[in-house]
Amino acid sequence: MFIEGYSSRGFTISGDLVVGPCAVLPRTILQWNVGSYRDISHESLSLFRLLEPQIEILVLGTGDRVERLHPAMLKHMRESGIAVEVQDTPNACATFNFLTSEKRVAAAGLIPPRGTYKGM
Amino acid sequence: RRSAKRRQLRHDVSGGHPGIQEEIYRKDDKLLTLLKDVYVESRDPPVRVKDGGGEHLPCKQEEKRLTKLGHLGDLDVKKVPKGKISIVEALTLLNNHKLHPQIWTAEKIAVEYSLELKEVNSLLEFFIPFTVQEFPKETKKAIKPT
Numbered sequence: 001m002f003i004e005g006y007s008s009r010g011f012t013i014s015g016d017l018v019v020g021p022c023a024v025l026p027r028t029i030l031q032w033n034v035g036s037y038r039d040i041s042h043e044s045l046s047l048f049r050l051l052e053p054q055i056e057i058l059v060l061g062t063g064d065r066v067e068r069l070h071p072a073m074l075k076h077m078r079e080s081g082i083a084v085e086v087q088d089t090p091n092a093c094a095t096f097n098f099l100t101s102e103k104r105v106a107a108a109g110l111i112p113p114r115g116t117y118k119g120m
Numbered sequence: 121r122r123s124a125k126r127r128q129l130r131h132d133v134s135g136g137h138p139g140i141q142e143e144i145y146r147k148d149d150k151l152l153t154l155l156k157d158v159y160v161e162s163r164d165p166p167v168r169v170k171d172g173g174g175e176h177l178p179c180k181q182e183e184k185r186l187t188k189l190g191h192l193g194d195l196d197v198k199k200v201p202k203g204k205i206s207i208v209e210a211l212t213l214l215n216n217h218k219l220h221p222q223i224w225t226a227e228k229i230a231v232e233y234s235l236e237l238k239e240v241n242s243l244l245e246f247f248i249p250f251t252v253q254e255f256p257k258e259t260k261k262a263i264k265p266t
Contacts, residue, residue, distance in 0.1 A: 023247060028207055030214070032247040046242035050235070052197060052204035056166050104166070 001027065002028050002100060003093040008114050011093070023047065024096065024108040025055075032109055037062040040109070042073050048107055057083040057099060061092030061110040089113045185234055188212065202234045215249050215263060 001024065005012040007108050010019040023032040023049070040060060048058050058077065059119055060069070066088045077084045087095060089110055099106035183202040188209055197206040205213070213233060216224040226244055230237045 018250065024209060025210075028211060029250065030211075033246045033248055033249050043242035044246040046239055047210060047247045050203070050205050050211065050239060050243070052206055054201040 001029075001108075002097050003108075006089060006093055006110075006112060010112050011078045011110060021109070021111045024110065025051065026105060026107070028116045030101075032111075034109075034111065037067040037069065038040070038109060040069055040073075042076060045073070045077065045109070048082065048109070048110055049077065051107075053105065055082055055107045056105040057085060059087065059092045059096045059105075059106060059108040061087060061089030061108065061113075063089055064113045064115055123175065128212055179185075193228065203239075205233055210243070210247075211249065214243065214247055217244055 002012050003024070004012055004015070010017065011022060012018070013022070013024060016029070016031055018031075021034050021115040023030045025074050030047070032044070034040060039088055040062070045058070048055055062069070064085055074084050074086075085092070085095060090113060092108060092110060096106055096110075100116040184199045184204050187197055187200055187206050197208075200206055200209075213224065213229050217226075217229065226237060226240045229235065229244075230240045233240075235243075
């Protein structure tokens with residue numbers, strides 16, 4: 001599953017147009033009910049933590065710019081065995097695609113950037 | 121052959137061969153072209169992030185449960201540790217709750233899938249299955265350049 005494009009409204013993932021923030025999981029896309037990076041919390045990352053087989057690396061796209069997330073929350077994710085990579089959304093999409101192409105068990109939580117559309 | 125060359129190199133350097141320094145610093149285009157074809161693939165099992173400490177403590181025996189059956193055949197995970205869910209289960213429980221929230225309450229889901237109620241509430245709040253909409257092709261209009 002690859003992320004083919006992003007816009008201020010959402011993403012194109014494997015040919016499907018997805019509106020709003022989304023959680024990209026192995027073989028699955030879900031709507032991710034967060035308004036902005038401020039809503040990224042222990043609770044809003046629950047599914048990524050609960051999955052078996054375990055996710056190896058979680059890429060978080062925080063929007064236009066990379067944002068600082070709560071250190072305790074990131075530490076807890078690491079303790080659950082999941083590496084977390086926080087980036088601005090355009091870079092997060094590229095990182096997710098790269099990890100997927102390298103056959104890593106990757107997941108992504110992506111918030112659309114507010115900027116104008118750019119093809120990838 | 122390469123080690124022979126290296127030995128020769130070492131010999132030349134120690135023996136004070138005049139041309140050798142130039143050859144070392146010269147760009148070898150053929151070698152560079154060959155290097156472009158090299159792709160290193162790691163087949164080691166992925167390294168888990170270590171949580172530090174605790175490594176010498178005896179492990180608690182993990183409790184497992186059988187998963188509820190999915191539709192992906194061999195791709196399905198058959199057993200998961202208690203407190204975890206497979207992807208198929210996650211999709212099923214989120215969809216069930218979306219379609220029948222009165223039947224599939226957080227409490228019922230927690231019991232059915234051996235999850236903590238707190239975790240189920242987080243799942244239901246933040247992860248929602250998409251409603252799929254098919255856009256019929258004929259309604260798509262190309263914007264004509266003016």
